[in-house]
Amino acid sequence: MGKKERVSVKICVGTACFVQGGADLLLYNEFLDPVVLGGCDIEGVSCLGGCKDPNAKDRPPYVQIGGVIHGDMTQEKLCKLLAEAVHA
Amino acid sequence: MNDIFIDVDYAQIYKHGQKIGGDVFLLSRNPENDQIVCTLSDGLGSGVKANVLASLTARMAHKLSFSPMDLTHSARIIMNTLPVCKERKISYATFTIADIRHEKGEEVRVNLVEYDNPSALVFRGVNSYLWQPERIDLEREGAFKQEVLGHSQLKLSIGSRLVIFSDGATQAGMGKSLPLGWRLEGVRSFAQAQIEANPDISSHDLAQAIVCRAHSLDRLSAKDDITCMVVYVRKPRRTLVVTGPPFTVEHDQDLVEKIRLFEGKKIVSGGTTAQIVSRLLAKPLKVDMSCWSPQVPPCSIMEGIDLVTEGMLTLSKVAIALEQKKPVRSLPNDAVRKFIQVMQESDQVHFIVGTKINEAHQDPNIPVEIGIRRTLIGRLRKALEDNYLKETSQEYI
Ligand code: FES
Numbered sequence: 001m002g003k004k005e006r007v008s009v010k011i012c013v014g015t016a017c018f019v020q021g022g023a024d025l026l027l028y029n030e031f032l033d034p035v036v037l038g039g040c041d042i043e044g045v046s047c048l049g050g051c052k053d054p055n056a057k058d059r060p061p062y063v064q065i066g067g068v069i070h071g072d073m074t075q076e077k078l079c080k081l082l083a084e085a086v087h088a
Numbered sequence: 089m090n091d092i093f094i095d096v097d098y099a100q101i102y103k104h105g106q107k108i109g110g111d112v113f114l115l116s117r118n119p120e121n122d123q124i125v126c127t128l129s130d131g132l133g134s135g136v137k138a139n140v141l142a143s144l145t146a147r148m149a150h151k152l153s154f155s156p157m158d159l160t161h162s163a164r165i166i167m168n169t170l171p172v173c174k175e176r177k178i179s180y181a182t183f184t185i186a187d188i189r190h191e192k193g194e195e196v197r198v199n200l201v202e203y204d205n206p207s208a209l210v211f212r213g214v215n216s217y218l219w220q221p222e223r224i225d226l227e228r229e230g231a232f233k234q235e236v237l238g239h240s241q242l243k244l245s246i247g248s249r250l251v252i253f254s255d256g257a258t259q260a261g262m263g264k265s266l267p268l269g270w271r272l273e274g275v276r277s278f279a280q281a282q283i284e285a286n287p288d289i290s291s292h293d294l295a296q297a298i299v300c301r302a303h304s305l306d307r308l309s310a311k312d313d314i315t316c317m318v319v320y321v322r323k324p325r326r327t328l329v330v331t332g333p334p335f336t337v338e339h340d341q342d343l344v345e346k347i348r349l350f351e352g353k354k355i356v357s358g359g360t361t362a363q364i365v366s367r368l369l370a371k372p373l374k375v376d377m378s379c380w381s382p383q384v385p386p387c388s389i390m391e392g393i394d395l396v397t398e399g400m401l402t403l404s405k406v407a408i409a410l411e412q413k414k415p416v417r418s419l420p421n422d423a424v425r426k427f428i429q430v431m432q433e434s435d436q437v438h439f440i441v442g443t444k445i446n447e448a449h450q451d452p453n454i455p456v457e458i459g460i461r462r463t464l465i466g467r468l469r470k471a472l473e474d475n476y477l478k479e480t481s482q483e484y485i
Binding site for chain 2: 013018023042043045047
């Protein structure tokens, strides 16, 4: 079995995301399953752009997982999405 | 902005068991004519009575120095006004006044008036400089003893220091570790050794070192108040704070040039601004996930920039911390703490404020607006000037 690609995760730390729940996501070391955590490369980015898009359907905070931007992120949602991505 | 910076600070320890000092130190700056006046006064006795005498003396000396009045005349007024001690039937407080002015070039003029305090010391680099003050006999009516003022006009160039202290320092250790006390010579050679060991030692640290040494000679139980003040003339340490994207994209390059050419520390505050700088300097931006707190988003790291932070939240927290003079050690390890550390280590802070209107955020409650940025920088500058005696300046782009 070949080595699995790690999932690239970018948590937005821009002002709009940070004040609307992004700060909670930065505690990922505490709420993510260690196995999931081990399968991800998590970094912070400044403003993914979602907050400035007048047509966006979702709201901050935003997280980019493997190239796709997800809004309205919460700790639970992130656990779920990352578990899916890592175990896929 | 000035090419010279006058670093003034002092340290003090009260006589053992006293909660109030008989040594009073006052410092003010008059930014209009680049004048600094520091006064150190030591009142008769110790505790409250001494404090009243010394405060009165220091206050008057201080006020009078800002007036054009002749200094012997000022001294007479001070002595005539002091209340008389009931027991000893004398009124008495020693004082030293240093009227410091930076007029032009790289030299600072000091008008030094000393009355019964230990003589001040001057160091040019590590060398101690000796001079003879002019003596003025006040011949005041009703004086209980001969009153002689020492008056000196000194020039301090870059790298020079003026050290002023109360007799608590020169008499430290008397009858304990040293039969005659530390004496002027002791203080001089100790200060000299400190400067030799650390040629750029700040006024705060040098004053602190002298006072601590005197305190330990007194076996940590000071016999008198110990006060030391240091004036250090040096080149200013500068910091540039850039916040907000320029009004139009055409100015982005100008902004980056200004950052590149600036000599000193550089702070970029604001996500979009940091992205512009990163792109034009071709230096990657990396979020530092180890440096944040629940109220303050993480710092980022970029080569060539000393500190990269988020904008509004960070700046407003910095403004509050500076306004409330929060000690750095009480702050969490986040961008605000780093920001304030850089501010405290700077003498002059220049702000470049971008005036681009931010794209509408989805949430109208988010405080991201150009007016707020402007007000915030105004608050920061005021706090830096009033609470930390820093020089600040600002431009819009
Ligand atoms: S601040 Fe997160 S998308 Fe703009």
